[in-house]
Amino acid sequence: MVNQVGTTTPAPARSGEPPRPGGSPETGQPPRTGQAPQAGEPPRSGEVEPRPARDRLGRVNAVAVLLVCVDVAALAVVVRGLPWTWAAVAAGALLGVRASCRLYRRRLWLSWLHDVPRSTIATATAFALVTGLSLAAGTRPATIAAVQWAIVGFTVWSEPARLFVFAFGRWARRRFNRCDRTIVVGAGKVGATLTTAMLQHPEYGLRPVGFVDPAPALDPADLPLPLLEENLADAITRLRAGSVVLAFSRATDSPLVNAAITAHRLGCSIFVVPRMYELHQDGPDVERLRSFPLVRLSTAPTTRPSWWVKRGVDVLLAGLALVVLAPVIGLCALAVLLESGRPVIFRQVRVGMDDRTFVLYKLRSVRMTGEDDSQVRWSVVGDRRVGPVGRFLRRTSLDELPQLWNILRGDMSIVGPRPERPGFVREFSAVHDLYWARHRVPTGLTGLAQVHGLRGDTSIVDRSRYDNYYIANWSLWLDVRILLLTVGELLCRNNR
Incomplete structure (x- = not known):
């Protein structure tokens, strides 16, 4: 189904009850769905093709x-x-x-x-x-x-x-009409008044090109610009819009949040008309368009110069860690080899940034059998195939060390939402709001959800909320805080 305001909406889950696991697929209970997702199926997340980097970086003010x-x-x-x-x-x-x-x-x-x-x-x-x-x-x-x-x-x-x-x-x-092409989400009185102000006062730098609203409050004939029939993602791409203004709409709040995330992923500037805007005070992130306050949402983290610093630190730390921890990885690999034979490295397809899949590497902690159910089995807790070495590796998270190679390759980051398998991404996106939105940044070795105890059999909804909070509030200092909390979590967990 296509949501006019936001993105491609996942089809309803075929089971009667949504999955309730959280944390990671290594710990927790299997998702209680009517049918397990098939391996290799694409995730039903927000299918938004990000704007090319040259378009995002080329918009110099x-x-x-x-x-x-x-x-x-x-x-x-x-x-x-x-x-x-x-x-x-x-x-x-x-x-x-x-x-x-x-x-x-x-x-x-x-x-x-x-x-x-x-x-x-x-x-x-x-x-x-x-x-x-x-x-x-x-x-x-x-x-x-x-x-x-x-x-x-x-x-x-x-x-x-x-x-x-x-x-x-x-x-x-x-x-010279040096203005950002702008789409207004919300075809009501406020949206129409704002659009008229933009048309009459181009010195504010916004040039409206149309409205997107699944439930317009005004008749299209009364609007100063056409009501676009396509969804927001298609409208941004076709009209090459650089800004999106979220005005009031009779639609529910969820499509408006989807619209903001869609524009965010496409590299647009996002302005929101706040509730009770007549009483809203100016602030650091508040713009003024005539008498209307517009709250400017932060740009996508991956478009900021500080993101390149994050990537440089990822490469440096991952490279150093691989060198320093090479003896530890070698000893763990030898223990796996002695306990259950080859292969020592376990490979699994996971979903990364912009829904692209990659091969994730781990030290194998489960004995090999004739059937590979890793893509459809959520948990191995209590599984007799996990021996003493495997349990130790999982308890200490040493089985995750080969993912340092994924970080060097650019598949992952040190800090970010944890990656999941394609089948479960499809399943969770179908029943949990905004689960798809967590793929706006690279996945990570550790994340905000994990340092707040969302490991194992915990809520996917809470985990998704933490991941989206991390993306909305990302900074280099937040990454440092998560790394420090991760160290504390590992030390405390190992001493329990």
Whole structure:
């Protein structure tokens, strides 16, 4: 079935009761469904083809680039008379603090007056940091004064230039229609009013191209733009939309959440009209389009520069771990060989990012028999084929160490939602809301759900909720926290 607002909706499960396992397929109970999924079947998840990387990375905001350029130019003017060390310190502090205060962000409302308080606070913070550092270093008073005057001079040069950039950006949007093609989800009074405001005020940078709504509140003839008959994913692809605005709709909340995730996976900017928007205050993630507040949702983690840092750390840590733990892996492999023979490495198809399958590697912990039921059997708890070595490997998670090779290959990450088998992905996606959405990022060796105790016979719904929370709130610091919690979980579990 095709959901007009969101994505391809999975077909209903053929069993009378949804599966209730959680954690991982190594521990827990078999899913209580009427019929086990067949090995190799594709998952019934949200079939959304992600936008090519060149399209996502190519959407550079000209205003943000110009703001960086004018600040760099102002720095080049004011630091010429400083020692090169202090010139570098002042430039790094100013640009770093101003970037952390999001002065170079993409924005709809190009207002210099609205941005002045944030810019002033950022420059004052950099002033205080550089002054404190120079005093702690015992710098001569004359040099300290020169650095301080350089920062003051930066403000004198930078702020008028920023005023010009904002004015030029508004003019270019109106004159050359330099706007993001935008789809409005919600064909009601609020959506129609917003669309009219976008059409009349292109200086906000959004150019609406149509509505998507499975239950429009207004007659299509009363809408300022056509009501699109296709689903949101197809509309974004066909119209090459770069932004999606979620206005109110008479449809249930679930299709709207699906719409946000669909746009997220396709690399679109997402704006949400909040409930009680008349009373909604401005904030760090709130844009203004005339009198309407729009909450800007964070971009997909995989489109951020920090994601490349995550990938680099994955490769570095996985490579080091393989070298350091090679003796441990070798001893475990020898124990498996002595207990149950070959093969030592167990291979299994799992579902990764964007529903692509890959071969996952583990140390085999189950004795080989004539029948391979690994794709359809959920749990081996209590299975007599698991010997003492296999139980030890599972209890200590040492059987997972070969997945470091999957991380090096790019199939997985160190931190992310745990991968599942195609048949169970299909089954869980059919009965659990937003299970399919957890495949927006690479799967991981450990994850937020696992460090919160969702291992073994635990709820798939809770696990999916944690995985989607992780994706929505991803940061490098969150990955560090999960790694630290994973170490604590392994130590505590091993000492029980």
